[in-house]
Amino acid sequence: MEILAYGVQADERPLLERAFADRHSLRALAVFLNRDTAPLAAGYPVVSTSVNDELDADVLAALAAGGTGMIAQRSTGFNNIDLDAAAALGLTVARVSHYSPYAVAEHAWALALAVNRRLTRAANRSREFDFRLDGLLGRDVHGMTVGVIGTGKIGECFARIAAGFGTRLLGWDIAENPACLELGMTYTELPELLSRADLISLHVPLLPTTHHLIDTAALARMKDDAILVNSSRGGLVDSTALVETLRTGRLSGVGLDVYEEETGVFFTDQSIQGITDDTLARLVTFPQVLVTSHQAYYTHTAVHQIIDTTVRNVDDHAGGRTNENTLVPKQ
Structure with missing residues (x-):
């Protein structure tokens, strides 16, 4: 055939x-x-x-x-x-x-750690032999409250890694995962998870009910210094609302492996002609944002x-x- x-x-x-x-x-x-x-x-x-x-x-x-x-x-x-x-x-x-759910969960944590410890900025400085620590202050993951939105196979793997760091776990899903409960996860309503979590990671499918799950109202509920990671589907996050949130100085880190308008951009070389998507172009200019090209599975x-x-x-x-x-x- x-x-x-x-x-x-x-x-x-x-x-x-x-x-x-x-x-x-x-x-x-x-x-x-x-x-x-x-x-x-x-x-x-x-x-x-x-x-x-x-x-x-x-x-x-x-x-x-x-x-x-x-x-x-x-x-x-x-x-x-x-x-x-x-x-x-x-x-x-x-x-x-x-x-492998580990592939995606591990990449989500790589994004979370990178934005928390400002690794992209640090690496760029080192290449220019600038070894100052100004602006590189991060936080211990140990002791953080981690919110896992979607606790299926990938969300469970993400939670297991979180438990290894010594975090408090909050979860939100349509059904509780017994394995996550064994890790000490507490299931809550979404508004409570958003308001309590220091780090939030998305692991739900893109459905009509989850489109723009993270919208202006959801972002407003998050802590000013929260970290947001999306390695699931770009449409879960209202990108325009995210830009506006970042513009006001809120959120200490954002790691995105997916983007709602990524088709025709991700997996391609746009370095010569540039991109016409103003929202994506704005996102990558924020120093606390790290965007990768849908590579979590890779x-x-x-x-x-x-x-x-x-x-x-x-x-x-x-x-x-x-x-x-x-x-x-x-x-």
């Missing part, structure tokens, strides 16, 4: 090609899927996509018209795919329902798991089978 993979990173390409060797024919492209690049998939029965590809109704219609029968998404998130349109077109859609362990699951999804599709990763079954 011939597969066209969009949005393939340089480090990912040899791993994908090796995984599909002797099973299916794979062509890997660095370009992302959108209305302009969809015609490249003509004649390919399977298209593999990343979270920053665009799979709206028009793109899906173009793929179906070109002979594609399956979308194999190489991510857990699938909010970039119009599932109703896919079903109407008879397209099978599968995702990677899970991979470890050897997680990428191998993502690829292995994608191979299995394609194999099952070829064999007329569904599995736990199937979002839209074969018609």
Whole structure:
């Protein structure tokens, strides 16, 4: 079976090609899927996509018209795919329902520690042989109150690391996680968590009910020196409201691995032409903000798991089978 993979990173390409060797024919492209690049998939029965590809109704219609029968998404998130349109077109859609939760949780903590201890500013100064400590004062994580919004697999891993630091744990979710309770987590209503936590980390999916979960009102409830980390989905945070909050001098640190308008920007080199997104441009100018390019999942362990699951999804599709990763079954 011939597969066209969009949005393939340089480090990912040899791993994908090796995984599909002797099973299916794979062509890997660095370009992302959108209305302009969809015609490249003509004649390919399977298209593999990343979270920053665009799979709206028009793109899906173009793929179906070109002979594609399956979308194999190489991510857990699938909010970039119009599932109703896919079903109407008879397209099978599968995702990677899970991979190493440690990868994302560890990166979230890397962001939290980096903004707390001003590591980006310190590293930039050191390169210029400026070894002053002015403006680098951080806080002990030990003894902090840490709020975990979303306590599934990744949130639980984040909480375990937090417990190792000796923090007090607050949690918010639709259901309590027994493992988090064993760590000493206290579940609260969201407003209480926001007002009490010194460090807040987001680990919920992006749904209509969680879109802009962190909005102007939520930000206003946070402590002036709170640290906010988002390694889940960009749409959880109202970026404009966040900029306004930072502009008033509030929040001592913000670590973002995701951004609500990241499609077409993240995973690409914008260093020459610059970016036209004024909100993102403003965010990265704040000294207490650290933005990374949706890389929390990007470890050897997680990428191998993502690829292995994608191979299995394609194999099952070829064999007329569904599995736990199937979002839209074969018609």
